Amino acid sequence: MCTGSCAKCLGVTLIPLAVIGLLANILLFFPGGKTVDNKEQLTDEVLYLGGIIGSGVLMIFPALVFLGLKNNDCCGCCGNESCGKRFAMFTSTIFAAIGVLGAGYSFIVSALSINKGPKCLMKTNATWGYPFVNGDYLxxxxxxxxxxxxxxxxxxxxxxxxxxxxxxxxxxxxxxxQVVNGLLGTLCGDCQCCGCCGGDGPV
Incomplete structure (x- = not known):
């Protein structure tokens, strides 16, 4: 598969995942499907916005970049047909790394919250806190x-x-x-040029 086509496929997949992350984090602001009196009653990890920032916003940019790689202009550097493609693929690895960081942040926040358990009004002392330790409630x-x-x-x-x-x-x-795919595209070029410089062959 061409590196550009592979990137586009990844981008198409990342978009719905980003939307799911955004929606999941938004729903966490309504524990049990209900509104809370103030944010102090929310689990801390909800306010860290792992799904909104990490899996959502920071994932939209890489996804859009990946989607645009297939149609990227392959002409760009001193008449070198492959230069535009290679530079675009190199740029995609940077955005892919940003995506890894964002998704990693969301993953860590989620894992910590699952292990710690939610904040709630405890029956034992009628105060808000975290009654569970080290995932014992699971x-x-x-x-x-x-x-x-x-x-x-x-x-x-x-x-x-x-x-x-x-x-x-x-x-x-x-x-x-995409990091691997982008590096391959940077070193080897895409499987074919767009033809804007009259080149249709391998690059």
């Missing part, structure tokens, strides 16, 4: 009774942060593939 649903409010905050947070975790992993893999 294997013992009886502990979930400790949380009085928000209703269903545990399955809500667990589901959405798990989605962000999976999305982050997939995005990291896809961006890592």
């Amino acid at each position: 294997n013992d649903k009886d502990l979930w009774k400790i949380c009085a409010q928000p209703t269903d905050v545990i399955p809500w947070n667990l589901t959405l942060f798990s989605i962000l975790l999976v999305v982050g992993i997939v995005q990291i893999v896809l961006c890592a593939i």
Whole structure:
């Protein structure tokens, strides 16, 4: 497969993943599907915006760059037909690295939140806090009774942060593939030129 076509395929895949990350993080602002009185009642990791910034905004730019590589002008440097393509592929590796960082941030935030558990109003002392330690609630649903409010905050947070975790992993893999693909395109060029300089052959 041409390096440009491969990049376009990756870009097409990253767009819906970025949207899923954005939506998942937005829903986390409504624990249990309900609004909270103030942000102090939200789990800290929700406010870190891993899905919005990491898997969302920082992923949109690489995706758009990848999508544009297939149609990038292959003429660009002193009449060298392959120069434009090679430079574009090199640039894509930089954006792919940014994508890896963004997805990695979202992954780490999600993993930390799942391990720590959500903030809730505890029945034991009627205060807001984190009643779970080191993911103990994941294997013992009886502990979930400790949380009085928000209703269903545990399955809500667990589901959405798990989605962000999976999305982050997939995005990291896809961006890592483009790093390799971009380096190959930089060193070897795309499989064919666009023809803007009269060249249709390999570059």
